[in-house]
Amino acid sequence: MVRSIEVNKGSPHALFLGAGASLTSGVPSAWTCVLRWKRNIFETKNPALKTAVSEISLPSVQSRIDDWLIANGIWPDDDEDDYSYFIEKCHPIEEDRRRFFQKLIKSANPHTGYKLLGLLAEEGVIRSVWTTNFDGLVAKALLSSSTMSPVEIGIDCQGRIDRQDDTNELICVSLHGDYRYDKLKNTETELQLQEATLEAKLVETLKSQSLIVSGYSGRDRSIMAAFEKAILNQKSGGNIYWCGFSETPPSAVDDLLARAIHAGRQAYYIPDVSFDELNIRLAHQCLTGAKAIQADEIIGSATLVSTPLKTAFSLAPSKTTGLIRSNAFALTLPTEVYSFALKEWPIEGRWKWLRTRSSNNGFNAVPFSNAALAIGTLDQIKDEFGNEIDGEIHRSPITDTDMKVVDGAVFSLVQKSLVQSIASHRGLDTNHRDLVWDPVQIDSVRQGNVTYGIYRCARIEIRLIDSKVHITLDPTYYVPVPDGDVSDGHQEARKYKLGYQHNADYARDLEYWRKILIGDTQVTDAVELDFPPNTAAFKFRLNLRPSYAVINDGKAQAIPLSDNHRVLIKHSGKVFPEPQLLFATEAGWNPSSDTFPLRGLANHGPFDAESVKAMPQNDIQLSIICPKAEAQMLSQFLSTSDCKANAKRPGEYVVDFKGFSDVFRCNLVIPGLSDPNWITLPELRSNQEALNGCQELTSNLCAALTTASALGRSVALILTPNRWEKFRSAETDEHNFDVHDDVKAFAVRKGIATQFLDQDTLSPYDQSRIWWWLSLAIYTKAMRTPWVLKSLDTDSAFVGLGYSIDRGSDRDQKIVLGCSHIYNAQGQGLQFRLRNIQDPRIRRDRNPYLNFNEARQLGEMIRQLFWESHYRLPNRVVIHKLFPFTYEEIKGIKAGLSGVAMLELLEINHEPSLRFLSSRFQNGQFQIDGYPVKRGTALKLSSDELLLWVHGATSAVNDKNTYFQGKRRIPTAIAP
Numbered sequence: 001m002v003r004s005i006e007v008n009k010g011s012p013h014a015l016f017l018g019a020g021a022s023l024t025s026g027v028p029s030a031w032t033c034v035l036r037w038k039r040n041i042f043e044t045k046n047p048a049l050k051t052a053v054s055e056i057s058l059p060s061v062q063s064r065i066d067d068w069l070i071a072n073g074i075w076p077d078d079d080e081d082d083y084s085y086f087i088e089k090c091h092p093i094e095e096d097r098r099r100f101f102q103k104l105i106k107s108a109n110p111h112t113g114y115k116l117l118g119l120l121a122e123e124g125v126i127r128s129v130w131t132t133n134f135d136g137l138v139a140k141a142l143l144s145s146s147t148m149s150p151v152e153i154g155i156d157c158q159g160r161i162d163r164q165d166d167t168n169e170l171i172c173v174s175l176h177g178d179y180r181y182d183k184l185k186n187t188e189t190e191l192q193l194q195e196a197t198l199e200a201k202l203v204e205t206l207k208s209q210s211l212i213v214s215g216y217s218g219r220d221r222s223i224m225a226a227f228e229k230a231i232l233n234q235k236s237g238g239n240i241y242w243c244g245f246s247e248t249p250p251s252a253v254d255d256l257l258a259r260a261i262h263a264g265r266q267a268y269y270i271p272d273v274s275f276d277e278l279n280i281r282l283a284h285q286c287l288t289g290a291k292a293i294q295a296d297e298i299i300g301s302a303t304l305v306s307t308p309l310k311t312a313f314s315l316a317p318s319k320t321t322g323l324i325r326s327n328a329f330a331l332t333l334p335t336e337v338y339s340f341a342l343k344e345w346p347i348e349g350r351w352k353w354l355r356t357r358s359s360n361n362g363f364n365a366v367p368f369s370n371a372a373l374a375i376g377t378l379d380q381i382k383d384e385f386g387n388e389i390d391g392e393i394h395r396s397p398i399t400d401t402d403m404k405v406v407d408g409a410v411f412s413l414v415q416k417s418l419v420q421s422i423a424s425h426r427g428l429d430t431n432h433r434d435l436v437w438d439p440v441q442i443d444s445v446r447q448g449n450v451t452y453g454i455y456r457c458a459r460i461e462i463r464l465i466d467s468k469v470h471i472t473l474d475p476t477y478y479v480p481v482p483d484g485d486v487s488d489g490h491q492e493a494r495k496y497k498l499g500y501q502h503n504a505d506y507a508r509d510l511e512y513w514r515k516i517l518i519g520d521t522q523v524t525d526a527v528e529l530d531f532p533p534n535t536a537a538f539k540f541r542l543n544l545r546p547s548y549a550v551i552n553d554g555k556a557q558a559i560p561l562s563d564n565h566r567v568l569i570k571h572s573g574k575v576f577p578e579p580q581l582l583f584a585t586e587a588g589w590n591p592s593s594d595t596f597p598l599r600g601l602a603n604h605g606p607f608d609a610e611s612v613k614a615m616p617q618n619d620i621q622l623s624i625i626c627p628k629a630e631a632q633m634l635s636q637f638l639s640t641s642d643c644k645a646n647a648k649r650p651g652e653y654v655v656d657f658k659g660f661s662d663v664f665r666c667n668l669v670i671p672g673l674s675d676p677n678w679i680t681l682p683e684l685r686s687n688q689e690a691l692n693g694c695q696e697l698t699s700n701l702c703a704a705l706t707t708a709s710a711l712g713r714s715v716a717l718i719l720t721p722n723r724w725e726k727f728r729s730a731e732t733d734e735h736n737f738d739v740h741d742d743v744k745a746f747a748v749r750k751g752i753a754t755q756f757l758d759q760d761t762l763s764p765y766d767q768s769r770i771w772w773w774l775s776l777a778i779y780t781k782a783m784r785t786p787w788v789l790k791s792l793d794t795d796s797a798f799v800g801l802g803y804s805i806d807r808g809s810d811r812d813q814k815i816v817l818g819c820s821h822i823y824n825a826q827g828q829g830l831q832f833r834l835r836n837i838q839d840p841r842i843r844r845d846r847n848p849y850l851n852f853n854e855a856r857q858l859g860e861m862i863r864q865l866f867w868e869s870h871y872r873l874p875n876r877v878v879i880h881k882l883f884p885f886t887y888e889e890i891k892g893i894k895a896g897l898s899g900v901a902m903l904e905l906l907e908i909n910h911e912p913s914l915r916f917l918s919s920r921f922q923n924g925q926f927q928i929d930g931y932p933v934k935r936g937t938a939l940k941l942s943s944d945e946l947l948l949w950v951h952g953a954t955s956a957v958n959d960k961n962t963y964f965q966g967k968r969r970i971p972t973a974i975a976p
Helices: 003-005 019-025 032-043 061-071 081-088 096-107 112-122 136-146 155-162 190-191 194-210 221-232 252-260 275-288 289-300 350-360 376-388 399-404 409-425 489-498 502-517 599-606 611-612 628-637 661-666 689-709 722-727 738-750 767-782 852-870 888-896
Strands: 013-017 129-130 149-153 171-174 210-214 238-244 265-272 322-326 328-332 334-342 365-368 372-373 387-399 435-447 450-465 468-478 526-531 536-543 547-555 568-577 579-585 592-594 621-625 678-681 714-719 729-731 736-738 755-758 796-805 816-823 829-838 876-879 903-907 915-923 924-930 935-943 945-948
Touching: 013 061, 019 112, 019 210, 019 275, 019 852, 032 061, 032 081, 061 611, 112 136, 112 275, 129 136, 129 194, 129 450, 136 149, 136 171, 171 194, 190 592, 194 221, 210 221, 210 275, 221 252, 221 275, 238 252, 238 489, 252 265, 275 289, 275 852, 328 450, 334 376, 334 409, 334 592, 334 888, 350 365, 350 376, 365 409, 365 526, 372 409, 399 409, 399 450, 409 435, 409 450, 409 526, 409 536, 409 592, 450 489, 450 502, 468 502, 547 935, 579 599, 592 599, 592 621, 599 661, 621 767, 678 689, 689 714, 689 738, 689 945, 714 767, 736 738, 738 755, 755 767, 796 852, 816 888, 852 876, 852 888, 888 903
Parallel strands: 013 129, 013 210, 129 171, 149 171, 210 238, 238 265, 547 568, 621 678, 621 714, 714 755, 796 876, 876 903
Antiparallel strands: 322 547, 322 915, 328 468, 328 536, 334 372, 334 387, 365 372, 435 450, 450 468, 526 536, 568 935, 579 592, 729 736, 796 816, 816 829, 915 924, 935 945
């Protein structure tokens, strides 16, 4: 399309714009307006439920409003247009409809597509603009960024339509009126009275001009009738380019284009192209010289990022209430490595080839560009490679940049040389990469028919902390895999030892390994090790006094620090209080709050209890899918849903379960064994291959879900018994099959909520705990809201990005899918979007990155989604993903989010190696605590790196007691 328009840019083109063209400029879509009108009608009839339906983007809120409207007879007939129907129901007075749009449009500002329109008109690509919109954005954009003068034509000034063309003017026709001057056309009756003069001029224009349509769905019958007259009743005229958001055109558009082609016109549907993207592509293709430079400035690709790429965290504690100890020790590296070129390299497998050859001679080497880097002696290198070396062996310095690239050649070389040096000097076994273990077996455990030996082990990793090199010692256990063992028994054996490695246990294990590193020397604060061992060729110096951090827990008393502790303190942090959650109250006006979700539900009921109560169908319907043999057992278990169950261990993040209807204020409708919603799964042949059984089970489950969906909206509970364990997943050379994941994917596409059950769930040790977790899953999957966060900042949008790579595709054809989840400040979801990334950048870390245009489109999608929910731009947008933001991504996102005051881009990962141990101050001394670091602790490692514990010790259950959910190994932090 773009190339065709560029070739024919001397020929006139008419641009037709629908409401979709104005979304990124801050004008809500027709669909969003309908949602708002529905909600306004509902709120005026149910004022106590205003808070419960505030987040109109949630499907659950939309469903509740629709159910109430239908039950009260406020719903259009099948042949009525919902846009016209609901605006007239919400605002029956014509002047009120005008004022409604006046308020919306007042704050709208032309975004990229409109700003580029003037340049395209100056170039002669666009000769006239026709629109169903009454936002005036075309004229506003021309006046601010173009030498073209807009000639605005509407119903009350239709005489201008026949004025003589002027090359410095752009005709802008508002077919549905202008809120400033004309009577707006909104209702069904008004829309059918399309002004004959304007319609006739549109028909005449399209006889001689090519037509470009953007942001228009074809829902207006009068406009489509005008298109038919212009396109179908004569064979002259230009091409038709219909740009749409979806992969396939709406039926009315598809029919029109097909008929146009049959009538001899060139007609095309261009999928997934927004108005902004359309004009950006046209500008890049059609504009040259000064206009092209101006276009780049509008798009943002020529602008610099005005803010620093990284902004420092600010987390200065006002007092010290605690001290936590790390497993990190300062490390001094060799200052250089050997570098040499080789006359000939293997065609492939350079890393493995070098690793094998160097290790055979007692040193380490890795490929780097066209050279080899090595840590060893000159004699070792010469003995191994001899005449293969091209030129001299040089010394190459180790730079800070080298150590920042964790998967880089230099980092890898230094890491494994250090590990091998420690293993050699201290008589340890090693995997030559990151593990060392004591060769003396300390325990054994039997799993199935195999007995596994257990050995003390430490994971050693080099870690840059605040630009300084450290090593981390992470105590663990090594469990070798016996020959021929293909089970997961060795992993279970390892969990047997690690499962309850609490804070104090971890501290003892860490001290054990610290003493191992000290060896038999008398010096306890530092030790030197060389590699290759006993050669003094390359030296590592380990400082064996760990770094500490001071913590400020606002509720606790300040504690004194000795001089000995002060010299070891490298970091500081604070403990953020448990977040307040909002629940319902009987009155519905002022929601109650609590920090403990189960207690809040038990005492107050779910956040949306009042709105659910107002719905005509407020019960939750279950569909049951299970084999016949387990049906009675499952039915018996489900019959206890309304029974009270006392918590086995009160205070341990669970309270007494009062029964589903008592807690959630609605009924759980469970089908009987003979009801249609109880769907029996066919039996599987136990002697068939695992892969065949997986495929058969998946097919049976998908068929059952299709049946459940046809019976009405419900939550489907799926039970696959223990005897089908081998059919839940299968892996072969050609297939990697997982029944759970495949069925979930099918259910998502079909819009069916599912919950899988394990057979062990049916005979629970703790009935209260099981029913709490299951009932919460059912309630949320029924599109209900049990609680929300107490509002922190209602003017912010929170976005999470994720990527899925089709690694089975050819290298040059990898498909990267970008997902974005957007949440408001209460933690309620606004939207979920999934789209193809057309031109991903796969860097050396094997992660996908966006180019400028893809990042800009992401920013525009965020602004559009927030506009559709809140009718304004957010003041602040926070975007996070699992790997760094590139310069191009930052620049593109900023361009797409122009007008947003604050933009925060966070890289969030699980911290892989750095651990901290909490302590308590008692009798004037610090002692290792029995509980781990508190949940909500934030620790500043450097100006741009922070650790945050989202799992850990908490007093949310009881202010006087501490609780750690799971009571297993100390929790890891996330690193934003």
